Each structure stands twice: as structure tokens, then as C-alpha cells.
Amino acid sequence: MTGRAVDWLLALAGGVLLTLMTLSNAVLARYTDAVYASWAAHGLGALVALILVVVVRRGRPKTPGDDAGRAPLWYYLGGIPGAFVVIVSAVAVNSELALAGTIALMLTGQVVFGIVSDRLGLLRIPRRRITAMDLLVAGCVLAGSVLIVLGGA
Amino acid sequence: MLALLNGVLIGTSRAVNGQLSTRTGPFRASVWNHVVGFVFLTTVLLVLHTWPNASDVPVAAYVGGVFGAFFVAVNSYVFPRLGAMNAAVLVISGQVLSAVAIDCVQHRTMPAPARLAGVALVLLGLCLPRITAHLRGKRDTEVPTEN
Numbered sequence: 001m002t003g004r005a006v007d008w009l010l011a012l013a014g015g016v017l018l019t020l021m022t023l024s025n026a027v028l029a030r031y032t033d034a035v036y037a038s039w040a041a042h043g044l045g046a047l048v049a050l051i052l053v054v055v056v057r058r059g060r061p062k063t064p065g066d067d068a069g070r071a072p073l074w075y076y077l078g079g080i081p082g083a084f085v086v087i088v089s090a091v092a093v094n095s096e097l098a099l100a101g102t103i104a105l106m107l108t109g110q111v112v113f114g115i116v117s118d119r120l121g122l123l124r125i126p127r128r129r130i131t132a133m134d135l136l137v138a139g140c141v142l143a144g145s146v147l148i149v150l151g152g153a
Numbered sequence: 154m155l156a157l158l159n160g161v162l163i164g165t166s167r168a169v170n171g172q173l174s175t176r177t178g179p180f181r182a183s184v185w186n187h188v189v190g191f192v193f194l195t196t197v198l199l200v201l202h203t204w205p206n207a208s209d210v211p212v213a214a215y216v217g218g219v220f221g222a223f224f225v226a227v228n229s230y231v232f233p234r235l236g237a238m239n240a241a242v243l244v245i246s247g248q249v250l251s252a253v254a255i256d257c258v259q260h261r262t263m264p265a266p267a268r269l270a271g272v273a274l275v276l277l278g279l280c281l282p283r284i285t286a287h288l289r290g291k292r293d294t295e296v297p298t299e300n
Contacts, residue, residue, distance in 0.1 A: 019247075028215060031211075043191045050184050052222065056178075071176040083190040085162050107245055109157040123165065138242050145249045148252070148253055151265050151268040
């Protein structure tokens, strides 16, 4: 139960990191453009992540999950849909949806895709049963998020 | 339609990174995500020939990559543990709540009523499992006394 609470807090903290990232990437994009901002963020992110791997390994000389050879090739390609996100957002924000509408629909797409992939075990993730409570939580968070996005400052 | 597709792309990217993380650990998953994304975007920029002039960009604007590296590691770690839906819901919650807080601090104003209602709704959603578990526990202990 406590392990699960830690996972929850980590996931929430991940959201905070994402906000900070968006904030800073938006500044970069204002000076340049969206694709360049994402390119630079990926380059620097790769460097930082590499440093993290080295630092973590130094702290723990034995790396446990070193069976990377068995991972299928497509496991390594998560960066491609991630990079596409930037390009598609740039197009969508400039459409009649505008920023708030784009974000609201992106959140909806994420949650619906999450539910569907949990249910069907898409991309070989473990299948999970979605309970009525899960749907209620997702519904509240999604509705609240859309209110925040559309509610203006 | 594009915006919805974008949500699916985000989900796909996180799921794939989460899968890689179960084999290589979250930090390596973050490295691969960023290296592959970087190579891909380099190709896009080269093909489109749209290198913008980046000479007068403040260095602080590049800090996003640092947050990104941590984010992918954190998300790849929790994703297989929480499941796709829970991970998405929690990350979104952290995102919108912190965005409201940052806006408040930056503009030194209270958020609009609609936003406050949104914050309340998100918090309610996050607490819902606890609340119902609490209520159910209470009802279970109350039932014998009512009889």
C-alpha cells in the first residue's frame, strides 16, 4: 500500500515536471519554433539522461535489469511518437481548436487510450481490469482538467 | 481529430518507454527516448530546412530538456506499476494542478471560479477511492450496531 502511495506521488510529481518542461520549452519555442524547441530539448534531455545513468550506476555497481538484449527493437522507439507529438500539436494549436481546445482533446485522448490499452493489453502492457471506480476517478480528473484548461486565468 | 490523435501518440510513447524501462531501467529508457527523438527531429529539421535563428535565446530556455529527462525516467518507472490509465490520470492531475499554482504565483491573482471548480473536481477524483473505502469501512462497522 505504501509502495503504491509512492508510485502515486511519483506520477503526480511527473506531472509537475511536465509543467515545468512545457513552461521552459514554450519560451524556447517563442524565440525559435516548436520543432526546434523540441529538438533542443531532446538533445539536452539525452545528455542529462545519460549522465543520470552513469551517476545511478556508480551508486549501484550491479545493474539488475541488464537483459536489454532481449527487448524487441520497437521498445526503443518510444521517442518517435513522442517527437511526433510536438509536430502534431503545432498544427492543431494553429487550427480553429486553439490552445485550450487542443489541450482538452489531448487529455481526453490520453485517458481514453490509457483505458483502452489497459483493457486490451495494447503494446504488450499487462492487461488490467478497469473498475467503475477507475472510470469515476478518470472522469472527475478529466472533467476538472478540462474546466481548468477552458476556465481561463 | 489531430488533437485526439496526439493524446494517443503521447500514450503510445509512454507505454513503449514504460515497456523498455522494465527491461533496461527507467534512466536508460529516458536516454533511448531522447536519443531516438533527437535523431528523428534532426532528420525532420534537415528535410524541412527550417533551422531557425537561435542566437538570442536565453540559456534558461533550454532547461526544459533537463525536466524532460527526469520526466521520462519517472513516468517510465511508474507506468508499468500503475497501468496506463492510472499513470495518465495522475500525470495529468499533477500537470494541471501545478499549472494553476504557477499561474497564481506568476500573476499574483486567485484563479477564476471555473478553474477553482476544476481544481476541486480533480482533487475529488484523486481522493475518491480513499473516501469510498473510508465510507465503506464505516458502514461495515456501523451495520452491527444498527442491528
